[in-house]
Amino acid sequence: MIKQAIIPLAGQGTRLLPLTSVFAKELLPINGKPGIEYILDECIEAGIKEIVFIISNKKKMIKNYFYSDDFYNKIIKKKKDSRIIAEYKKILKYKKLIKFVYQNTPKGTGDAVFKTRKYIKDKYFLMLLPDDLIIKKNCSKDMIKVHHKNKASVMASMKVNSKTVSRWGIYSLNKKISKNDYLINGVVEKPDVKKAPSNKAVIGRYILPKTIFKKLAKQKPGNGGEIHITDAIQTLIKEGEKFIAHNFLGKYLDCGTMQGFINSNKEIGKL
Ligand code: G1P
Numbered sequence: 001m002i003k004q005a006i007i008p009l010a011g012q013g014t015r016l017l018p019l020t021s022v023f024a025k026e027l028l029p030i031n032g033k034p035g036i037e038y039i040l041d042e043c044i045e046a047g048i049k050e051i052v053f054i055i056s057n058k059k060k061m062i063k064n065y066f067y068s069d070d071f072y073n074k075i076i077k078k079k080k081d082s083r084i085i086a087e088y089k090k091i092l093k094y095k096k097l098i099k100f101v102y103q104n105t106p107k108g109t110g111d112a113v114f115k116t117r118k119y120i121k122d123k124y125f126l127m128l129l130p131d132d133l134i135i136k137k138n139c140s141k142d143m144i145k146v147h148h149k150n151k152a153s154v155m156a157s158m159k160v161n162s163k164t165v166s167r168w169g170i171y172s173l174n175k176k177i178s179k180n181d182y183l184i185n186g187v188v189e190k191p192d193v194k195k196a197p198s199n200k201a202v203i204g205r206y207i208l209p210k211t212i213f214k215k216l217a218k219q220k221p222g223n224g225g226e227i228h229i230t231d232a233i234q235t236l237i238k239e240g241e242k243f244i245a246h247n248f249l250g251k252y253l254d255c256g257t258m259q260g261f262i263n264s265n266k267e268i269g270k271l
Contacts, residue, residue, distance in 0.1 A: 002144050002207060004119070005048045005126040007039060008112035010056040010103040015257045024061045026130045028261070031268040035255050036062070038268075039130050040094050046140040048126060051097045052119050054112045056104050066095040108226030113208075114216040122210070124153070127229075129204025131256030132156075133264060135271065139205050139248040146181055146246050147207045153236075156205035157182070157245035158252055166190050169202035169230040171245050180247040186237055189223050189230040200245060202230065203252060212236060 013020030019028060026036040043051055055062050072088040075081075101115045113127065124147065126140055134156070143154045160168060170191050174183040187202060188195075206229070215232040222231045237243050253267055254260030 001047065001122075002124055002126050002147065003047070003049045003122060004052070005043045005050070005128060005140075006052045006054065006113065006116045006120075007036075007128050007130055008054045008103070008109055009036070009059060009062055009130060010054055010106060010112055011131075012058075012106060013256075016261060019258075019261075024059050025256070026062060027065055030133070030255065030261075030264050034065070035133065035264075036130055037090075037094070038133055038135075039128050040097075042134070042138055042140050043126070043128065044097070045138050046126070046144055048140070049097065050099065050119075052099050052101060052116045054101050054103050054115050056102060056106075058104075063100055066091060066098060106226075108221070109229045110216050110219050110227035110232050113229055113232075114213060114219075114227075117213040117216075120210055120213070124207055124209055127204075127206040127208060131254065132204035133253040133255050133268075134203070134205070134248060134250040135253060135268065137248065137250030139203075139246075139250055142248060143205055143207055143246050146244060150177070150181075150242070150244055152242035152244050153209055153233075154207040154244045154246050155184075155187075155233075156203040156248045157200050158203050158247070160199055160201040162196070162199045163193060165193055165196040165199060165201070169228075170196045170198060171200040171202065172197035173200060173245065177244065180249070182245045182247075184237065184243050184245050186234055187230050187243075188234070189228045202245075203248070205248070206233075208233070209236070209241060211241070 013025035027034045103112045172186040174185045215235045222228045253264040255264045
């Protein structure tokens with residue numbers, strides 16, 4: 001079973017400025033609920049029992065959100081408000097699951113993943129990128145099923161406009177193995193439009209093998225000077241690790257850009 005998840009949260013959120021100059025983007029409300037809670041609910045519903053948050057000193061606000069016990073206890077004592085009691089109980093439920101590690105220099109997603117190496121116990125774990133919300137269907141839960149059926153690593157996949165491939169990790173597909181699943185030959189981070197192997201993009205849900213930590217220990221910075229998880233995945237594929245691209249069924253919402261964030265509020269408001 002996949003029981004552990006990791007969530008990189010040390011990003012600066014420049015695509016959402018000015019909202020993120022003093023505020024963590026993952027705590028910004030989407031239709032009245034912090035974005036990160038949607039991600040946590042997806043994990044819990046998928047059977048995840050432990051979640052490692054990778055934060056930074058600048059984003060301690062995220063830890064404080066889950067550790068405001070004194071604040072809640074004082075207010076609840078004074079007001080005995082049932083809504084606040086229910087909200088606090090929800091926070092406590094999340095808090096029990098979460099551990100924190102720090103990535104104080106933004107060196108890329110690969111480096112963020114590497115920081116969690118001491119916590120990961122099982123052969124495979126789940127990673128969720130909090131900018132990517134998937135609604136209407138639990139993508140993590142479906143990917144865990146694909147993982148068990150095929151005994152392989154799995155990543156979420158979506159067809160994108162060919163002109164936008166340089167914004168994503170892009171798959172080179174091998175063969176279809178079931179209705180929504182493809183075996184992949186490789187994956188490349190943010191390729192040029194002319195060099196892209198397909199228009200199938202990596203969306204932020206990954207079931208990764210623990211062996212990736214050994215690759216990350218040696219991983220050199222890639223595109224844009226960052227250490228990319230995509231490059232370590234490519235190394236594993238070359239060495240024979242089986243990776244599957246899963247065309248997820250839910251609706252993708254990009255919460256990491258201003259326009260996408262505004263749209264996410266509208267879409268979730270309609271649910
Ligand atoms: C990251 C990954 C990229 C993936 C994308 C999905 O990029 O590096 O491969 O396609 O998430 O959202 P970022 O959004 O951090 O630039």
